[in-house]
Amino acid sequence: MSTATATATSVSLAVRDVHLAFGQHQVLRGADLEVARGGTACVIGPSGSGKSTLLRTINRLIEPDRGDVLLDGRSVLGDDPDALRQRIGMVFQQFNLFPHMTVLRNLTLALRKLKKLPEDEAVQVARTQLDLVGLAHKADVRPAQLSGGQQQRVAIARALALRPQVMLFDEATSALDPELVKGVLGVMADLSAAGMTMVVVTHEMGFAREVADTVAFMDAGVVLEAGPPAAVFEAAEHPRLRRFLSQVL
Amino acid sequence: MDPLSTLWETFFDWDAMREALPEMVTVGLPNTLILAVSAALLGSVLGMLLAVAGISRTRWLRWPARVYTDVFRGLPAAATILLIGVGLAPLGMQVWGPNPYPLGVLALSLIAAAYIGEIFRAGIQSVEAAQLEGARALGFSWGEAMRLVIVPQGVRRVLPAWVNQLIALIKDSSLVYFLGLVASQRELFRIGQDYAATTGNESALLLAGLFYLLLTVPLTHAVNWIDRRLRQGRAVAAPDLDVELDPAGAPAPTGKDPR
Ligand SMILES: Nc1ncnc2c1ncn2[C@@H]1O[C@H](COP(=O)(O)OP(=O)(O)OP(=O)(O)O)[C@@H](O)[C@H]1O
Numbered sequence: 001m002s003t004a005t006a007t008a009t010s011v012s013l014a015v016r017d018v019h020l021a022f023g024q025h026q027v028l029r030g031a032d033l034e035v036a037r038g039g040t041a042c043v044i045g046p047s048g049s050g051k052s053t054l055l056r057t058i059n060r061l062i063e064p065d066r067g068d069v070l071l072d073g074r075s076v077l078g079d080d081p082d083a084l085r086q087r088i089g090m091v092f093q094q095f096n097l098f099p100h101m102t103v104l105r106n107l108t109l110a111l112r113k114l115k116k117l118p119e120d121e122a123v124q125v126a127r128t129q130l131d132l133v134g135l136a137h138k139a140d141v142r143p144a145q146l147s148g149g150q151q152q153r154v155a156i157a158r159a160l161a162l163r164p165q166v167m168l169f170d171e172a173t174s175a176l177d178p179e180l181v182k183g184v185l186g187v188m189a190d191l192s193a194a195g196m197t198m199v200v201v202t203h204e205m206g207f208a209r210e211v212a213d214t215v216a217f218m219d220a221g222v223v224l225e226a227g228p229p230a231a232v233f234e235a236a237e238h239p240r241l242r243r244f245l246s247q248v249l
Numbered sequence: 250m251d252p253l254s255t256l257w258e259t260f261f262d263w264d265a266m267r268e269a270l271p272e273m274v275t276v277g278l279p280n281t282l283i284l285a286v287s288a289a290l291l292g293s294v295l296g297m298l299l300a301v302a303g304i305s306r307t308r309w310l311r312w313p314a315r316v317y318t319d320v321f322r323g324l325p326a327a328a329t330i331l332l333i334g335v336g337l338a339p340l341g342m343q344v345w346g347p348n349p350y351p352l353g354v355l356a357l358s359l360i361a362a363a364y365i366g367e368i369f370r371a372g373i374q375s376v377e378a379a380q381l382e383g384a385r386a387l388g389f390s391w392g393e394a395m396r397l398v399i400v401p402q403g404v405r406r407v408l409p410a411w412v413n414q415l416i417a418l419i420k421d422s423s424l425v426y427f428l429g430l431v432a433s434q435r436e437l438f439r440i441g442q443d444y445a446a447t448t449g450n451e452s453a454l455l456l457a458g459l460f461y462l463l464l465t466v467p468l469t470h471a472v473n474w475i476d477r478r479l480r481q482g483r484a485v486a487a488p489d490l491d492v493e494l495d496p497a498g499a500p501a502p503t504g505k506d507p508r
């Protein structure tokens with residue numbers, strides 16, 4: 001099963017020295033992250049370290065106070081944020097599907113309203129994308145009638161239907177029953193293999209080890225250590241990372 | 250005649266009812282519907298604007314919406330209708346002539362908007378912030394996300410309360426008789442009242458009451474039906490709405506602020 005149809009347009013991603021505070025609470029303190037074109041970075045780290053916040057500054061759901069985000073070497077901070085978000089797909093822990101629409105509508109809404117595709121074309125793109133995550137037969141049901149794993153695959157399809165150049169995943173499998181995790185991780189691994197540039201916040205260390213090109217360990221608002229999975233998992237330099245790994249592995 | 254049968258005659262004089270019936274059907278009912286339906290449409294549109302202004306990040310939208318709602322919910326409907334219907338009558342005279350309907354509908358709409366605005370606001374605020382984030386992550390602007398994703402969900406959740414407000418409107422439409430109606434403009438209540446006044450018998454008014462029930466009771470059941478459907482359909486987090494129909498009642502909006 002190949003999830004991605006057109007990832008030829010993947011870009012490289014760089015996060016440079018991003019700072020962000022919620023009021024007095026300094027959450028990001030100079031976070032850096034590099035993902036090569038078509039690469040996959042897995043972000044790991046303790047709860048509250050700022051992983052979700054970092055993802056949200058990449059597609060500017062949250063505007064960083066300082067620092068820069070670059071796609072193919074060009075800063076995106078000057079771009080129109082709505083246009084930028086069409087280029088960056090995002091998948092959430094709780095799926096965030098629209099419950100009052102059918103699965104198909106969830107996919108076609110942005111295609112029709114943002115990409116301005118005519119109805120029949122939007123439906124065709126949506127059906128193709130659903131087929132790629134194995135859910136073409138669920139096009140006409142409401143999200144609530146699907147399992148969590150199916151809902152998350154729909155959410156991935158919804159993001160992919162817009163042909164993003166980068167995909168962000170925020171603990172995409174954390175809300176799923178254990179037996180449903182594999183299916184979603186499989187879709188994500190396929191996408192990575194197909195050459196999508198991805199940033200994956202995850203607690204699935206097995207996935208990070210097998211799929212990631214880079215594993216980045218976040219702690220207290222910075223990326224403390226980053227490198228190839230083997231280096232991070234087998235030869236961690238930083239004591240905090242070693243302690244974290246001893247807890248999760 | 251014994252007192253009981255006199256009492257019976259006062260309310261259930263079939264001949265008096267039969268006499269009033271044709272006018273009720275051909276004049277009163279259409280007029281009541283015209284008033285209630287146009288006020289429902291205008292009131293819902295205004296209510297939606299108030300709801301969106303009420304959750305706006307701009308104080309200059311939030312504030313006026315707040316004041317408006319307090320004023321129009323706080324005044325007796327009869328006072329509002331008189332103030333607008335009589336107070337603006339000279340202006341109306343120049344624009345559309347002596348017809349009291351436009352100002353009557355306006356007054357009814359302005360009152361309904363205050364309640365409907367609160368209902369919609371409660372519904373919109375009950376939609377999880379994650380829905381807005383999901384829509385914005387796809388590239389929708391705040392306005393598009395509200396219009397396409399948040400508002401439709403919010404409104405759905407408060408449909409029962411909205412229908413309750415339509416019931417209130419049907420009843421309140423009787424108050425436009427304050428504004429002076431010529432024969433062809435009379436609605437159900439006024440026709441019943443006129444017959445009652447000329448005959449000294451309340452049967453025609455009772456008939457008018459039956460017509461109101463004919464309109465409102467099915468709506469009441471529609472509310473219950475919608476409510477049940479919403480509850481069964483999916484586990485929606487329906488906001489706790491406690492909207493009373495009299496001007497003293499205030500809805501109790503709950504839920505998160507979707508920004
Ligand atoms: N909108 C917000 N307003 C205020 N504080 C926030 C907001 N979002 C996150 N925070 C705070 O920022 C810190 C980092 O949160 P974040 O969600 O980025 O952590 P995380 O690494 O994703 O944690 P988890 O693994 O639990 O998801 C936390 O202390 C959190 O309370």
Ligand SMILES: [Mg+2]
Pocket residue numbers: 051052053170171
């Ligand atoms: Mg998080």
